[in-house]
Structures are given as structure tokens and as C-alpha cells.
Amino acid sequence: MDKLSRYLRGPLTLVVLIVIARYFFPNKMTFLVEITTFSIYIIANDILYGYMGMVSFGQPFYLGVGAYASAIYLAHIGNNILVAIALALLMGLIAGLILGPAFIRLRGDYFALINAATCAMGLFLVEKILYPITRGDDGLWYRSRMHATPLLDLRKPDQFFWFAMIVLFVVMIWYTWLDRSAMGASFRAIKVNENKMKFLGYDTFKIRWTGYTLMCILAALAGSMYAINYGFVNPSITEPARAAEVLVATLLGGAGSVYGPFFGTFAFLGLKDLVSTFVSRWELAVGVLTIIVCFKFSGGVWGTIQTIGAKIRSRGKASAQSAT
Amino acid sequence: MDKKPVLMTQGVTKRFGDFVAVDRVDFDLQEKETLGIIGPNGAGKTTFINILSGFYNPEEGHVFHDGKDITHLSAANRVKMGILRTFQLVHVFDNLTVYENLSLSYFRKKENKPFTLKMFFSSLRQPGIASRVQETMEMLELDHLKDEIVGNLPLGSKKRLELAMTFVSDPAVVIFDEPFSGLGDQEIEEVIDVFRKYIHDKTILLIEHKVSKLEEFVDRLAVMHEGRIICCGDCESTLNDPEVRRCYWKLET
Amino acid sequence: MLELYISAVVFGLGISGILFLVSIGISIGFGLMRIVNMEQMVYYTFGAYLTFALVSATGSFVLGLICGTAAAAVAGFIVETQLLRKVYGKELMFTMVVTFSVFLIGIGIVQYVFGLASKPVGMPFHTIVHMLGAKIPLYRLMVFVIGMLVYVFINLMLNKTIAGKAIRAGIENPDQVRGLGINLGRIFTVTFVIASGLAGFGGALNSPLVGVTPYMGFDMLLFAFITVILGGLGSIKGTLVSALILGQVISVGGTIYAPLAFVGPFMVMFIVILFKPTGLYGVRGRAFGFEE
Numbered sequence: 001m002d003k004l005s006r007y008l009r010g011p012l013t014l015v016v017l018i019v020i021a022r023y024f025f026p027n028k029m030t031f032l033v034e035i036t037t038f039s040i041y042i043i044a045n046d047i048l049y050g051y052m053g054m055v056s057f058g059q060p061f062y063l064g065v066g067a068y069a070s071a072i073y074l075a076h077i078g079n080n081i082l083v084a085i086a087l088a089l090l091m092g093l094i095a096g097l098i099l100g101p102a103f104i105r106l107r108g109d110y111f112a113l114i115n116a117a118t119c120a121m122g123l124f125l126v127e128k129i130l131y132p133i134t135r136g137d138d139g140l141w142y143r144s145r146m147h148a149t150p151l152l153d154l155r156k157p158d159q160f161f162w163f164a165m166i167v168l169f170v171v172m173i174w175y176t177w178l179d180r181s182a183m184g185a186s187f188r189a190i191k192v193n194e195n196k197m198k199f200l201g202y203d204t205f206k207i208r209w210t211g212y213t214l215m216c217i218l219a220a221l222a223g224s225m226y227a228i229n230y231g232f233v234n235p236s237i238t239e240p241a242r243a244a245e246v247l248v249a250t251l252l253g254g255a256g257s258v259y260g261p262f263f264g265t266f267a268f269l270g271l272k273d274l275v276s277t278f279v280s281r282w283e284l285a286v287g288v289l290t291i292i293v294c295f296k297f298s299g300g301v302w303g304t305i306q307t308i309g310a311k312i313r314s315r316g317k318a319s320a321q322s323a324t
Numbered sequence: 325m326d327k328k329p330v331l332m333t334q335g336v337t338k339r340f341g342d343f344v345a346v347d348r349v350d351f352d353l354q355e356k357e358t359l360g361i362i363g364p365n366g367a368g369k370t371t372f373i374n375i376l377s378g379f380y381n382p383e384e385g386h387v388f389h390d391g392k393d394i395t396h397l398s399a400a401n402r403v404k405m406g407i408l409r410t411f412q413l414v415h416v417f418d419n420l421t422v423y424e425n426l427s428l429s430y431f432r433k434k435e436n437k438p439f440t441l442k443m444f445f446s447s448l449r450q451p452g453i454a455s456r457v458q459e460t461m462e463m464l465e466l467d468h469l470k471d472e473i474v475g476n477l478p479l480g481s482k483k484r485l486e487l488a489m490t491f492v493s494d495p496a497v498v499i500f501d502e503p504f505s506g507l508g509d510q511e512i513e514e515v516i517d518v519f520r521k522y523i524h525d526k527t528i529l530l531i532e533h534k535v536s537k538l539e540e541f542v543d544r545l546a547v548m549h550e551g552r553i554i555c556c557g558d559c560e561s562t563l564n565d566p567e568v569r570r571c572y573w574k575l576e577t
Numbered sequence: 578m579l580e581l582y583i584s585a586v587v588f589g590l591g592i593s594g595i596l597f598l599v600s601i602g603i604s605i606g607f608g609l610m611r612i613v614n615m616e617q618m619v620y621y622t623f624g625a626y627l628t629f630a631l632v633s634a635t636g637s638f639v640l641g642l643i644c645g646t647a648a649a650a651v652a653g654f655i656v657e658t659q660l661l662r663k664v665y666g667k668e669l670m671f672t673m674v675v676t677f678s679v680f681l682i683g684i685g686i687v688q689y690v691f692g693l694a695s696k697p698v699g700m701p702f703h704t705i706v707h708m709l710g711a712k713i714p715l716y717r718l719m720v721f722v723i724g725m726l727v728y729v730f731i732n733l734m735l736n737k738t739i740a741g742k743a744i745r746a747g748i749e750n751p752d753q754v755r756g757l758g759i760n761l762g763r764i765f766t767v768t769f770v771i772a773s774g775l776a777g778f779g780g781a782l783n784s785p786l787v788g789v790t791p792y793m794g795f796d797m798l799l800f801a802f803i804t805v806i807l808g809g810l811g812s813i814k815g816t817l818v819s820a821l822i823l824g825q826v827i828s829v830g831g832t833i834y835a836p837l838a839f840v841g842p843f844m845v846m847f848i849v850i851l852f853k854p855t856g857l858y859g860v861r862g863r864a865f866g867f868e869e
Contacts, residue, residue: 178444180447180448180449181443181444181445181446181447181448182427182428182431182443182444182446182447182448183443183444185420185424185427185428185448186428186443188417188419188420188424189417189419189420189424189425189428191419192417192418192419193415193416193417193418195415196411196415196416196417198399198400199377199399199403199408199409199411199415200403200428200429200432200489201400201403201404201432201433202400202432203400207443256419
């Protein structure tokens, strides 16, 4: 029982905090859903970057895989939202399994670059080549085609909010579990010394492949949630220019930690919201922000919170000792 | 005593361009013995154990383990057969805790074939792993560092950890590549202490360039010179061998 | 029909020239400094925009070309001395994120100064040459020739001058050069300024062909990536060969079947790295976390 609560405590606190925020700031609900979805997307990237140390400049591609899988299904084939989500997860899995073996063999720099190239490819696909299916820049609109789902009607924003909370809760439990499992440890071990991992008898290729595929599935899940929440999808979701957002948010939160992605998303979207009221162009702000984070706050928001927490605790301990 | 060779090579040769790093080496390692290979820098010792551990494939010759030809087996598969090695420079996972380092090493041994899905559903804190890791940590006096991040530890502790990572999975053969290199006197003493305690019933191959540190615990001693093993036998006879004296002492003193 | 393909080949050569100029910085930057400098496309954009500004103000394309190149080189100098020095020797991922941020900042600056709209740049001349019945704009041919001259020039510099030899030795073995007492920092700066100047030069040359837009760097970045991946990071010859291949794939491929202009380069790269993960002429080195 005690063990179970260790995995539930963190995620539960997080979800409860968001729900409280929703009732205190009712007009910020869209923003909270955005944070939830985006943080799943960032968790996906954190598995790749924070845990395994692989930088990808093409994350929007994987988001797009999920978004378009759901959107194409809803716009052309069926009406069931849950099937659309399942389909997105399946496409994420397929993308990971197929692209994985080709990509993860590459050196770190090539990996980053080929992802960027893939992302640009994806954009071109949905803009031009698949025009008959994706309607190019006009995007796909299918809100009216979505049928109500049992229990929670995902077409209604306030009910989608609860759905997003459930998804976040499940993902966070899973992510906490991953962090403590043998898999999570091997991800982190591969990051610093793949050689030693091989000489401990692990098949590092398979471990990387697994991590990469997980990333694809999670990113596709986030994409699918975007698609359903907005009721339309256009190619801007896979724009390579947005690859930076993902890295910035990951770094901002503190790479390779359980709560980093969430806090990173919160900080990033919050700052973007603030900045966009003053500056109309986000590139300059995002660029400057990343450089500051890179050089000054290498631990990110979560890392800083942890350091401060540790300081307070040690001071508490010290004062307790001096009292006795 | 009836001993059988655990690890054996026949005519193993490795070239780098024109340079013959390892030249037709025949060698065997018996069960439960500690064998030291000494030789000056550049004698081909490290290349030789790189061949044994599956880092390189030799151009000629064969490597056998328990009578099976493992010449072209990958490093990971050799580990599964119980052939473990350490590196000259300390190789540990700096971003993990001491406990995680050890449990990762033991997890592989416990599962033997770490099926990827299984790795998800296994916690490294499970009792089966924890007890064994705890035992090893106590043996090597690492238990007080259990939850420390390895990157923050001094070099001596890291080296002890690396040894622990090897012992924890109870390997059939351990190959140590210059276990004393880069360490201070104090740290060397620590490592030798560890060896004294745990080395006797294990099959071990040790590489060093100085004989002085090995003499006390090796059963047999081999001397490598210019890619060849020029002599192999018990310590005393090896050191008194005329060819060894000619090739080696001349360089040592 | 034949003339269609002849002009496609020549168009492709022009594209190759541009690709070579803009990718060389990424390739050398990796070979010498072990960083992936993604901000090279900032210099490309700067070069193009300055040409645009000067052509519209004075009407002189040559002046635009010179100032564009110079501005790019100056920008490269500032970035290298103020920022990149701090990232040398850090892990590759870190350098990529930092240089990508510089790229974003550069785009932001361009947007701030010149606005968002894309603008055309006047062609310096419209001369058409006839070749086997095909009409070919002389300018494209000229771009190709310039690209080749730059290659020859770089090779001469690397092989004949002392600085060049130091750079080459630095690419092969940075520690050794440091051991020889050569000021590697200065060599880095010089190389970087030349590389960014070339990227700016490429942007200036390309501006009459494609016009200028703040996001032009992003489009080019993709092709530059493909060029260096295909050619192999760190190899100048590889960059040239892959630029030549890709130019033809884009142009001739695009003539045969329009989408190939975009998909073709990607497919070629994908197939090559499947069999040779370091590209055509890539320097052997650390694979993912694997020491040799």
C-alpha cells in the first residue's frame, strides 16, 4: 500500500492542483488544457532528450503523426473519437517501429538533423502530396462529424478538460513508474556510457529503439488530443520552426526529471503568453530565453525548485541539530 | 586437481594497418585461477583483452569459452555467458546512484535475457535485487554511499563501485584491465584489499604493466612482449625465465 | 524534350552552387570545432537581406553582394567571439540547442528590421545563353561557376597556406594542433568568419533567384542539413559531391515528377545513411556514445 502511494502521490497532487486552478480561474480553462496536452508532448521529448540524451529537431513531426491520424479518421472515415485516439497511438507505434531502426543507429548530430529533415518532409506531405486527403493549408475540419462519447462527451470543452486530467494522471503515473523501473535506469545509463551498458550485457540498440518508440506514441497521443480539442488540424502543427519550442520547454523544466516537463510547459506557455502581449514575434523571445536557460539555469525550473527545497531541508536539519 | 580451461585462444592475431598488435597468441585460463598478464605499454595487452571481451574481432585465430568457439560472438552475448570486463579508465554511470549502478548490473544477470517489456515492469528496488545489491555494497564498503549520485564520488569509490558492479553478477570470468591505473597509493591499497578478499575462488585475468602489485595474489603469470606471450607459468619461474629477463627487466629498470 | 532536360541540368548546377556555399560552414564547423552550427542560416539570411536592401536603395547588385558577404562575416565574428567560444568542448547536444537559439534570434532580428512580407530582389542581368537549343539564364551558370571557384579556392587555401594547413591538421586531430603551440582559438575565429561569409555570399547570390523572406533560412536549413548528412559532416569534398548530387536530384528529378524536387533529396539521404551512417565522405568518429 505504501509502495503504491509513492507512485500515486505526485501525479495526484499535480492533477488536484490543476483542477483547483480551473475553479479559481474559470476563464483560464483552455490554457490549462493546453498545458496538459503540451506537457505530454514534452514528456515524450524528455524521454528522448532528458533520459537518453538524444536531441531531435523534428518533434513536431511525431505530434503531426498523431494529429493527422485522428483528423483523417474523423474527417473521412468514422465518427468515434475514442477510435480516433486509438488510431493515433497505433500510428505512433508504427512510426516508431519503422523509423527507429534507421534513425537510432545514427550518431547524435546526424540524429538531430535527420529528424529535422523528416519533419520538413512531413510538412510537405500534408501540405502538398496528400492534398486530396489533408486539404493542405486549409486544414481538416470535422467538429460536426464527431459523435458523442459515453460518460464524457469529449466534444464539450469542459468535459474534455476532465478527459485531459485523466490522461495526464495516467501518463504521469506511468512516467513516475518508468523513472524508477529498470528501463528508466537503462535509459539514463545509456546517456552517459553506452559502452559500459554493452559490457554489462544489455542490447543498447533495443533499449534505444524502445525509448524512441515510446516517444513516438506519447507525442502521437498529444497530437491526437490537440486534434480532438480543436476540432480541426492544419499543417502548422508539423512546422519544423516549432521544433525549438519543444527543446526550450524541456530545458526550461529541467531535462531528465519526472516533473520537469510539466513545469517546463507551464513556464514556457506562461512566458509565451506574457511575451506575446508585448512582442508580436516569438522567435526572438524564445531564442534569448533558451540561451539564458542553457547558460544560467542548467537544472531548469524543477531543478531549481529541488535545489531550493534541499537547501531549506538542510537548513531545517541544521537548526534542529543546533537546538538540541 | 583436475582443472579445465575456461577461456582459451588459439593463434589469435590482430593488426592495425601494418602494425601487428597481437601476434599468434595461444593462451588458456583455468577455472578458479588468477592469471596476471604483464608487459610494457604497447605490448598488446589491452588489444588482447579487447579481443577476449568482444570489442574487436581478431583477423586470425579463435577464442573458446568452455570449449565453445566464441570468436565472433558480440560483447553483449559474451557477458551473458559470464565473461565480464572492466576498463582501464573507470566506466560507471555518473548520473545514476550507486544503488542503481549495481542493480542495473545485477538485473541483467538475474533476468539473463532482459526482455525489453520485462524491463518496464521491473522495479530496481524489488527485494530479489535489493538483497543481493545490499550484500555486495556491504562487502565493498559502499553501503553508506547507497543513494549518492556517482558523479559526485571520489575516484577511489568509483573504482570500488566498478569492481562491485562486476562482482555483483557473480561472473564466470572477470577480466581486469589495469585496475590500478590512475589511482593514488591509498586507493591502490583499497583495491588490493578488495582483491585479497574476493579473488580466491573466482576465475580472473588481470592486466598490469608492473609486476610488483600482482605477485602476491596471482596463481600464474604471463609476460607479453611485442604482441606475443613469451612465457607463462607460476610467478617465480616466469620471472626467472631468461627471455623474460632479457625483454622485460631491461625495460622495467 | 532534350532541351528541357538540358536546362534542368543547368538549373541543378546553379542550385548545387548555392547548396555548397551555405553548407560548407556547417560541415567545417563540425570538423574543426566539433559543433553543429545551425545558426549558419542566419548569415545566409543576413546576406540575402542586405543584398535586397542595397539593390533596392542603390540598384547595384555587386555592391549588395559585397556588403551582404561582409555583414554576414561580421555577424559570424560577433557570434563566434561572444557566444560560441563558451560552448566549444561542451556536449554536442548543448551546442546544437545554443546555435539553434542564435538562429531564432537572427530570424527575430530580421523580422523586426525588415518585416514579415517576402520581397523580390532584382536580377542583376537577364542574359540568356543558348545551349543545344535550350535557353539558359547566364546567371544560374555563373552561380555554379562561382561555387566551384570557391571550392578550388578553399582547397588551395587549405593545402598551400600555413593557416590552412593548421586548419586541416585541426580537423584531423585538434589535440595535436594544440600541442604544437598553435593558437587554435584564432584559427577557429578565422575559419568561422570565412564560413559565415560564404553562407552570406550564398544568400546574396540566391536572393535574386528566390527573393527574401524572414523564414528563408528555415527552408535552406533543411537542404543544408541534407547536404552535410549526405556528404558526411566534416568533409569539404563530401559537401561538394553531395551538393552536386542534390542539385540534380532537385532539378532533374523535379522536372520528371514535380514532388521529387522536395522528396528526392530526402530519399537519397535516407537510403545512403541506411547503408553508411556517416554519409558519403564522413569522418569516422564516435558513434552514439561509442568510443573507438
